[in-house]
Amino acid sequence: MISLTSPVETRAHRWPAWLKLGALCLASTGLFMVRDIAIHAVALVAVLALYAAPGPVFLRAGLRSLRVMLPFVVILLGWHMVTGDMRLGLLITLRMVSLVALANLVTMTTGLEDLVDLIRRLTAPLRRLGLPTGALEIAVPLVIRFTPVLVARAETLAEAWRARSRRRPGWRLILPLTLQALDDADHVGEALRARGGALGLHEQE
Amino acid sequence: MERNIAQIALFAAMIAALGLVPQITLGFGVPITAQTLGVMLAGAVLGARRGAAAAALFLLLVALGLPLLAGGRGGLGAFAAPTAGFALGFPVAAFATGLFVEHVRLRSAGLAAGLGSVFGGIVILYIFGATGLAIVAQKSLIEAFTLVAIFIPGDLLKAAITGMLVQALAKIRPQTLAWHRSAARPGDLRW
Numbered sequence: 001m002i003s004l005t006s007p008v009e010t011r012a013h014r015w016p017a018w019l020k021l022g023a024l025c026l027a028s029t030g031l032f033m034v035r036d037i038a039i040h041a042v043a044l045v046a047v048l049a050l051y052a053a054p055g056p057v058f059l060r061a062g063l064r065s066l067r068v069m070l071p072f073v074v075i076l077l078g079w080h081m082v083t084g085d086m087r088l089g090l091l092i093t094l095r096m097v098s099l100v101a102l103a104n105l106v107t108m109t110t111g112l113e114d115l116v117d118l119i120r121r122l123t124a125p126l127r128r129l130g131l132p133t134g135a136l137e138i139a140v141p142l143v144i145r146f147t148p149v150l151v152a153r154a155e156t157l158a159e160a161w162r163a164r165s166r167r168r169p170g171w172r173l174i175l176p177l178t179l180q181a182l183d184d185a186d187h188v189g190e191a192l193r194a195r196g197g198a199l200g201l202h203e204q205e
Numbered sequence: 206m207e208r209n210i211a212q213i214a215l216f217a218a219m220i221a222a223l224g225l226v227p228q229i230t231l232g233f234g235v236p237i238t239a240q241t242l243g244v245m246l247a248g249a250v251l252g253a254r255r256g257a258a259a260a261a262l263f264l265l266l267v268a269l270g271l272p273l274l275a276g277g278r279g280g281l282g283a284f285a286a287p288t289a290g291f292a293l294g295f296p297v298a299a300f301a302t303g304l305f306v307e308h309v310r311l312r313s314a315g316l317a318a319g320l321g322s323v324f325g326g327i328v329i330l331y332i333f334g335a336t337g338l339a340i341v342a343q344k345s346l347i348e349a350f351t352l353v354a355i356f357i358p359g360d361l362l363k364a365a366i367t368g369m370l371v372q373a374l375a376k377i378r379p380q381t382l383a384w385h386r387s388a389a390r391p392g393d394l395r396w
Contacts, residue, residue: 003269003270003271004270004271004272004279004280005270024281028285065278065280065282066282068276068278069286069287072286072287075352076342088343096285096286096287096341096342100285100286101282103280103281104280106281107270107279107280107281108280112269112270115268115270119269135210136262138210138214139213139217139262140266142210142211142214143217143218143262143263143266144266144271146214146215146218147218147221147225147273150218150221151225151226154222154226158226171239171366171370174223174239174246174366174370175370175374177219177222178250178370178374179377179378181215181216181218181219182212182215184211184215185211186211188207188211188214189208189209189210189211189212190207190208192210192211193207197206197207
C-alpha cells in the first residue's frame with residue numbers, strides 16, 4: 001500500500017507533524033473567516049506557489065490530486081452563474097480549492113510513520129487512563145496489510161468469473177469476498193491470541 | 206477480543222477494497238463505486254458498535270494519508286472537500302445500520318439488513334453528506350440535498366444488494382450474524 005506522501009523530499013518533510021497540522025488548522029480557520037475575495041485569490045496563489053517550490057514533479061502530483069475537485073468547481077460556478085451571484089460563487093470556489101490544497105500539502109509532506117507516531121503520543125493520556133489503545137496499534141497495520149490482499153483477491157475472483165461467463169462480473173463477487181474476509185478475521189484473531197493477545201504480554205500483567 | 210479487533214480491521218479493509226476494485230463498480234451508465242456498500246455491510250454484519258469501529262478505523266487510515274477513498278483519494282484534503290460530510294458520516298451510518306438490524310426484529314435477516322442499510326446508509330448518511338456540502342459550498346440544506354439526491358437511486362441499489370448478501374450469509378454462515386435470531390447460541394440444538 002502506497003501512502004500519498006510525496007517521494008520528492010522537501011524541506012517540509014523534516015518539520016514535526018504537529019507543527020504542520022497546527023498550521024493547517026490555523027490557516028483553515030483563517031480562510032473560513034475571511035470574506036474578501038482578493039485575499040482568497042492571493043491565498044490560492046500562495047498555496048500554488050508552495051506546490052511549485054519543490055519542483056515540477058511535486059507540482060504535477062499535487063495538481064493531479066486536486067483534479068477531483070474540478071466537477072465541484074464547475075457545478076458551483078455554474079450554479080452561481082444561474083443565480084446571478086458570481087462574486088459569492090468565486091469566493092466559495094477559491095476557498096474550497098485552497099482548503100483542500102492546503103490539507104493535501106500536509107499529507108504530501110508528512111510520512112505515515114510521523115503521523116502514526118503523533119497518534120501514539122496523542123492517545124498517551126487515554127493509555128494512562130487504562131484504555132487499550134494497543135488495539136489501535138494492531139488494527140492500523142492489519143488494515144494496511146489486508147487492503148491489497150482483498151483487492152488482489154477480488155481481481156482473482158473477477159478473472160475466474162470472466163473465464164466462465166461472458167457477462168460482466170459485478171456485485172456477486174462480494175459474497176465470496178466477504179466470506180473469505182470473515183475467515184481471515186478468524187485466523188488473524190487466533191494468531192493474535194497465540195502471540196500473547198491483543199494487548200501484548202507486557203501490558204497484561 | 207482478538208477476534209473482534211481482527212473483524213473490525215478486516216471490514217475496514219473491505220470498505221477500502223470495495224472502493225478500489227473497478228470490477229465491482231455497479232454499471233448502469235454511471236459507474237457507482239461500492240464503497241458505501243462496504244459501510245452498509247460492516248454495520249449489517251458486525252452490528253452497531255463494531256461496524257462503526259470498522260468505518261472509523263477506515264477514516265483514520267484515510268486521514269493518515271492512504272489513498273483508500275473511492276477512486277484512490279485520501280489524505281487530509283478529503284476532509285475539507287465538498288464530499289467530506291459523506292466520509293465523516295460513514296461511522297454513524299454503519300452504527301445506525303447496525304442499530305436497526307439489532308433492534309428491529311424481522312423474520313428475514315436479508316430484509317432487516319436491506320431496510321437497515323436504507324436507514325443508516327441512505328437516510329443518516331445523506332443528512333451528513335448534505336450538511337457537509339451545505340457548509341463547504343455555503344448553500345442551504347435544501348439546495349445541497351437536491352445536488353446529492355441524484356446518487357440516491359444507486360444507493361438504494363446498494364442497500365438491496367446488502368440485503369441479498371446478508372440473506373445469503375444468514376443461510377450459509379448464520380453464526381457470523383450475532384444479531385440474527387437464528388444465529389447459533391451456546392447450547393442451541395442445530396442441524
